[in-house]
Amino acid sequence: MGTSIKNQANILLSPEALLEHWQGHRRVTRRMIEVFPEDKLFSYSIGGMRPFSELVMEFLGMGAPGMRGVATGKWDIPEHLAHHKPERPSSKKELLRLWDDSTDEINRLWRQTPSERFSETDRAFGQWEGPVYGFIFYWIDNEIHHRGQAYVYLRSLGIEPPAFYDRS
């Protein structure tokens, strides 16, 4: 079936390139936190949706905890995470500190992860089965999705958000 020019070569995606892709998106999110007015960061909502700080806490609950599962094969289960929520930060400075700690931890755990691990099948947080790289795609996609929501919050406040395409 199908054409004969197709073969089964995989895409040459290195773990390093995937990490850079993720951290590039995380840099955009960090700039969103920086530009968000501090008095709105923890409270501003449209349509009953969560404030941006809560979305950021969700990203933080997936990123480094997820990478611990990737690196070690041992996953915190979501229920466990829910019962041991980290301290809720109450300032932008504190939220940025948590963000930067998470950045460092993701990088550290990534360096500990053998390249082959990203292609293994596992069950993220004990629940979602698939290839490990697919979990990372999901965490990135989820961050883009909710960050897009925060772009509307900012625009509705009359504030220019950082450029989506700039991952520097």
Add this chain to the structure above:
Amino acid sequence: MGTSIKNQANILLSPEALLEHWQGHRRVTRRMIEVFPEDKLFSYSIGGMRPFSELVMEFLGMGAPGMRGVATGKWDIPEHLAHHKPERPSSKKELLRLWDDSTDEINRLWRQTPSERFSETDRAFGQWEGPVYGFIFYWIDNEIHHRGQAYVYLRSLGIEPPAFYDRS
């Protein structure tokens, strides 16, 4: 430098898996179009941002036109695209028809693309240099980003959006 357990194995990401990832996201976007009230689809805005129909037209201008560049190595330049904009649809039915045509064309062009092509370096639309798979990541990410914006539009209209995690 670094640990010795790290090696250079690439991630086992097949072209088929990347296409499925993209089309899964495109199915979510299609459900967003379906659930969006027709009278708001072409006009509703928050913070001066574009109506959802305009965002969808942007996705359509990247998806199949981008895949033509991927499949053939020949790119329409964005200026050219801007001067030859497709007819602006004025109904949800028409927008969904354009969406479905694009879905078919992406699948058709993907089948014509040799697997190795996704790992080549090229210049998307004559402008942005990088690996071909990176262009596809960008088109997916851009769709997630702006679709996240439309989730806020829907919520502010009191409408429950389709689940982000359901890619069926």
